Structures are given as C-alpha cells and as structure tokens.
Amino acid sequence: MSLQIRGWKHVFKLDPARSLHDDALERVCLSGTDAIIVGGSSDISYDNTVDLLSRIRRYELPCVLEISTTEAIVPGFDLYFIPVVLNAGNTEWITGQHQRALRDYGSLLRWEQMIPEGYVILNENCTAAALTEADCNLTEQDIMAYARMADKLFRMPIFYMEYSGVFGNMEWVQQAAKVIQGAQLFYGGGIDSPEKALQASAAADTIVVGNVVYDNLEQAIATVAAVKVTL
Amino acid sequence: MSLQIRGWKHVFKLDPARSLHDDALERVCLSGTDAIIVGGSSDISYDNTVDLLSRIRRYELPCVLEISTTEAIVPGFDLYFIPVVLNAGNTEWITGQHQRALRDYGSLLRWEQMIPEGYVILNENCTAAALTEADCNLTEQDIMAYARMADKLFRMPIFYMEYSGVFGNMEWVQQAAKVIQGAQLFYGGGIDSPEKALQASAAADTIVVGNVVYDNLEQAIATVAAVKVTL
Numbered sequence: 487m488s489l490q491i492r493g494w495k496h497v498f499k500l501d502p503a504r505s506l507h508d509d510a511l512e513r514v515c516l517s518g519t520d521a522i523i524v525g526g527s528s529d530i531s532y533d534n535t536v537d538l539l540s541r542i543r544r545y546e547l548p549c550v551l552e553i554s555t556t557e558a559i560v561p562g563f564d565l566y567f568i569p570v571v572l573n574a575g576n577t578e579w580i581t582g583q584h585q586r587a588l589r590d591y592g593s594l595l596r597w598e599q600m601i602p603e604g605y606v607i608l609n610e611n612c613t614a615a616a617l618t619e620a621d622c623n624l625t626e627q628d629i630m631a632y633a634r635m636a637d638k639l640f641r642m643p644i645f646y647m648e649y650s651g652v653f654g655n656m657e658w659v660q661q662a663a664k665v666i667q668g669a670q671l672f673y674g675g676g677i678d679s680p681e682k683a684l685q686a687s688a689a690a691d692t693i694v695v696g697n698v699v700y701d702n703l704e705q706a707i708a709t710v711a712a713v714k715v716t717l
Numbered sequence: 718m719s720l721q722i723r724g725w726k727h728v729f730k731l732d733p734a735r736s737l738h739d740d741a742l743e744r745v746c747l748s749g750t751d752a753i754i755v756g757g758s759s760d761i762s763y764d765n766t767v768d769l770l771s772r773i774r775r776y777e778l779p780c781v782l783e784i785s786t787t788e789a790i791v792p793g794f795d796l797y798f799i800p801v802v803l804n805a806g807n808t809e810w811i812t813g814q815h816q817r818a819l820r821d822y823g824s825l826l827r828w829e830q831m832i833p834e835g836y837v838i839l840n841e842n843c844t845a846a847a848l849t850e851a852d853c854n855l856t857e858q859d860i861m862a863y864a865r866m867a868d869k870l871f872r873m874p875i876f877y878m879e880y881s882g883v884f885g886n887m888e889w890v891q892q893a894a895k896v897i898q899g900a901q902l903f904y905g906g907g908i909d910s911p912e913k914a915l916q917a918s919a920a921a922d923t924i925v926v927g928n929v930v931y932d933n934l935e936q937a938i939a940t941v942a943a944v945k946v947t948l
Contacts, residue, residue, distance in 0.1 A: 589862035631820035
C-alpha cells in the first residue's frame with residue numbers, strides 16, 4: 487500500500503473550499519507532479535470534495551483525499567490519508583473523530599487504501615493549529631520525539647511536518663529524515679518558488695505545494711521541474 | 718518482535734506497589750504461565766519496579782514491563798509494553814507522556830523490545846479510568862471501532878481490553894477477536910477462578926490474571942492449568 491507513495495517527490499495539495507479555474511487545474515494536473523492531495527482545514531464539504539475530485543479525474547494522475555472531516559469522506563479516490571495530529575491538545579484530532587468514523591464506516595473500508603499520517607503542526611498561527619489546539623512551541627528534540635512516535639511507536643507510513651503557510655526550519659526537517667527509518671517524510675508549508683521547492687526536497691522525501699497554486703500559478707508549476715530535475 | 722508474544726495464552730500481571738511473599742512469587746513464576754507483566758496504576762516507582770524485577774529474575778520465564786510512568790522505566794526487562802489508551806479523554810495518555818519519553822530516551826531505546834498496546838479501559842470505576850479520564854460509556858460498536866483503530870489504523874501488535882477488577886462482557890471480547898486481523902487480543906479483568914479463565918481464554922488470545930494473585934493465590938495458580946489444558 488505505502489509502496490504506491492514511495493516514489494513521490496512532489497505533490498500538489500488542492501483545497502476543495504477554494505476555487506481554481508479549469509485552465510489552472512489542467513496545468514496543475516499536467517505539470518508532472520506525482521499526485522494531487524485534496525484537503526483543507528475549513529469549509530470542506532461532501533459537495534465541494536466530490537466536485538474537485540470529478541474535475542481532477544479527467545487527468546490520469548493519482549488523487550488522494552486527506553480526510554479532515556468525516557462529513558466529506560467521498561468514495562472514488564485512489565488513496566485516503568488519515569491525519570493523526572500527534573501534537574494536538576485535544577483527543578478529537580488523535581483518536582476521537584477516527585473512532586467515530588471507524589464505528590460508522592469501519593466494516594466498509596478498504597484498508598489497503600487507507601494511509602495514516604503522523605502529523606505535526608508547526609505553525610502556531612495556522613487554522614489547523616487553532617482547530618486542533620496544537621502545541622507548536624516545540625524544540626528540535628520535541629520534533630524528533632514526534633518523528634520517532636510516528637515511525638517507531640505507531641509505525642505509520644508517513645511522518646508529515648506541516649508548517650502551513652510559512653517556510654519551515656529545513657535543518658529540523660533534515661534531522662527528522664535522519665531519525666526516521668520506515669516512514670516517508672512529507673514536508674509542507676511556504677513552498678512558493680522553485681528555490682524553496684529544491685531546498686525542501688533536499689530535506690524531505692515528498693514535498694507538498696499548496697497555497698502558491700492559488701497565489702502564483704507560474705511559480706507553483708515551476709516547483710515541479712525544480713524537484714524533478716534532482717531525480 | 719511480536720512473534721515472541723504470539724503463543725502466550727496466559728500471563729500474570731504483578732503490581733510493584735503491592736507486596737507478595739517470596740513463596741507466593743515462586744508459585745506464580747513456576748506455575749507454567751507464559752510470562753509475567755509488571756505494571757500497575759498507582760504508586761509505581763523506579764525502586765519498587767527494580768525490586769520486583771530482580772525477584773522475578775530468579776526464574777526463567779519472560780518478564781515484561783508495562784510502562785505506566787516514565788519515572789519507572791527500568792532496564793533489564795525482556796520486553797516493554799507501551800500502553801496507548803485509545804479511549805482516554807486526555808492526550809497525556811495517548812501521545813503526551815510518550816512524546817516526552819521519546820524525547821528523553823528515544824535515541825537509546827532498543828525498538829525491538831518495545832511493543833505498543835492499543836488499550837481500551839472498560840471499567841469506569843477503576844483507578845486507570847479516573848487517571849486517564851477514559852470514556853467508558855461505550856457500546857459494542859464503539860469498542861469494535863477501537864479494535865479496528867488499534868489493529869488497522871495504528872497497526873499495533875496488541876489490542877487490550879481492560880476491565881480491571883470486574884469480569885467483562887465476553888461477547889464483546891469475542892466480537893473484537895473477529896474484527897481484528899493482525900493484532901493479538903489481550904483480555905484482563907476479574908479473572909479470579911479457573912472457570913472465568915477458561916471463558917476469557919475462549920474469547921481472547923491472551924488472558925491477564927492480576928488481582929487474584931493477591932487475594933487468593935490458590936485460585937490464581939489454578940487459572941494456569943485451566944487455560945493450558947485447552948491448548
């Protein structure tokens with residue numbers, strides 16, 4: 487299952503709650519990126535998720551739903567990423583919603599499509615941090631502990647460092663890469679240029695490019711070539 | 718790693734904070750049980766844990782520390798069980814203490830000895846329930862969801878149904894056994910006779926016998942034969 491994602495160097499994350507013109511979506515989908523992740527932190531609904539999925543499905547690349555609310559678990563994605571927010575201050579984002587989803591849909595799920603992500607939210611000013619009451623006041627040692635938690639204790643296929651909106655500390659990302667053994671290291675946050683894509687890609691296994699798609703499409707598309715050249 | 722525990726049908730759980738005479742300990746250790754788990758919910762210290770370990774070490778059976786406080790992580794056990802209380806109401810018992818332990822000791826740990834347990838506390842009146850603010854008001858469907866969470870989402874080697882002090886609902890234990898695929902099902906709580914040991918053993922992979930060791934040693938020892946006969 488996690489083999490499918492192993493080779494991914496670059497993914498775009500698209501937000502169902504934000505509008506993206508057909509032409510822009512086409513450029514994103516034909517950019518050469520490895521996959522599209524559909525996900526966001528607010529105003530995610532079943533309808534806007536279905537809508538975005540159906541538009542992405544015109545293209546051949548893998549499409550993943552990063553589940554953020556049990557109300558928008560739409561069938562038809564290739565994979566489902568299930569965030570477990572390791573530094574959440576509220577059990578809702580670690581076990582609570584997951585338990586209710588498993589209770590209501592557990593017997594129907596195709597487990598080979600489900601990929602838990604050990605998530606650490608590192609920008610205290612982002613929506614996700616407020617929502618999950620995340621403790622973002624972390625030292626390097628704290629983050630390495632979360633890396634080991636995802637990788638060793640919970641044996642999750644993904645450890646995800648999310649700086650959401652700001653470009654993070656690449657030394658910490660590199661250190662996390664050294665600490666983890668089985669998990670794949672995802673990095674997201676503030677990648678708004680080919681240069682930053684390259685820096686992040688030197689540290690993490692997979693980089694996630696999000697906001698810049700909406701803010702500056704040319705720069706967003708250019709992040710793909712920057713990363714793929716290093717292959 | 719989890720192979721070591723696969724064949725275990727019966728284990729005794731001994732509490733470092735409770736006193737047990739040498740003669741009684743010898744009978745427990747020579748009873749034919751598969752292993753001793755050292756663990757408890759209150760007044761566990763480094764000193765009383767070391768003391769109990771050294772006394773058990775005179776005998777040849779496997780000895781496991783179920784970590785309940787980071788202050789009493791004593792080296793020299795064969796394995797370390799790391800409880801993750803899936804129905805805890807406070808993140809401390811799911812990720813909090815674990816993160817601090819990984820931060821302080823993460824680089825020193827021998828991971829092949831570490832076994833995460835997906836724990837569900839089912840007796841609302843027990844010490845562990847109060848401590849972890851566990852939601853014990855659970856339906857069968859809720860418990861099956863936790864079973865899937867341990868087994869499928871977190872891929873833990875153990876799913877542990879803990880009724881601590883009372884004999885639980887064996888139908889629910891049987892249902893959990895049907896739902897889980899990879900995890901080993903541990904059952905603990907209220908096994909104070911060979912009859913109850915047999916019932917619990919018919920439902921779970923591994924039964925944990927605790928309090929009765931202190932309350933009625935003869936009955937405790939008799940639970941071993943009851944279970945081993947069914948092999």
